[in-house]
Amino acid sequence: VWTTLAERTKALGHEAAFAGNEFAITAPVVAAAAAALQAQLRRLLKDILFRKAPAAVAGFASGMATWTAETAGAMEFLDAARRAQTRESDRIAAGHVVIVDDEIRVRDVLRNELKQMGFTHIDEAACGESLFRLLQDQTPDLILLDICMPGMNGYEVIGRLKGHIPTAEIPILILSGYDVESTELRKKSPATAIQVLAKPADFDTLKKHVAYLL
DSSP: OHHHHHHHHHHTTOEEEEETTEEEEEOOOOHHHHHHHHHHHHHHHHHHHHHHOGGGTTOOEEOOOOOOTTOOOHHHHHHHHHHTOEEHHHHHHTSEEEEEOSOHHHHHHHHHHHHHTTOOEEEEESSHHHHHHHTTTOOOSEEEEOSOOSSSOHHHHHHHHHTSGGGTTSOEEEEESSOOOHHHHHHHOSSSOOEEEESSOOHHHHHHHHHHHO
16 A cells, blocks of 8 residues: 555655555645645545555544644654644544435435444435535535435535535545446546445445545
C-alpha cells in the first residue's frame, strides 16, 4: 500500500517517504490550500486501500503540520503532524448520512447499522421529494439511496442531485433489491461513478463502502 501511495503521490509532484506504519508527505503549499491537499491525499489513500485492503479503509489516522521559520528540524515537524492526527474512523463517524427508502423496515435496519458504525447524525426520507425538502436546510456527507420508489425514483433523484451545484458532489451509495440499469445510471451521472450494493447488504460490506465514500 505504501509503495503504491508513494508512486501516486510523487506523480502529483509531492515528496513522500515511509517507514514502518508511518507515511510522510511534504508539499510546498500555502496554508489556505493545506486542508484541501490533506483531503486529496486522504482520498488517494482510501482509493488504494479499498482495492488492496478494504477492511483497513477506516483504520488509519492522518495529521498535518506547517513548516515555519521557528521549526527546529524534521523531527519537530513530524512530531507536530503526529500530535495533529485524527483517526479516520472518528472523522467518518462524525459525518451526516441520509437514508432514502420508501420501506420503513429497511430504513430502521440501515439506521441501526449506521449507529453500530458510530454514526449519530442520521436522517431519513421516505421518497425523493422528502429528500429534497431536507436538502433545503442541510447538506449531508453521504446519501444511501433506493432505486425503486413511488413518485420520484432513484435515477431521477440522482439526476436532480447531480444537476444542482450545491448537491452535485454529495457521495451516493445505491442500495437496491432490483437490478440497476447501468445505462440509465451513466445518463444521470455521466461524470461520477456511483457504487451499487444489492439489498440487503451484509453489515461488513456496507461498512466498508460507507467508510470509503466518506
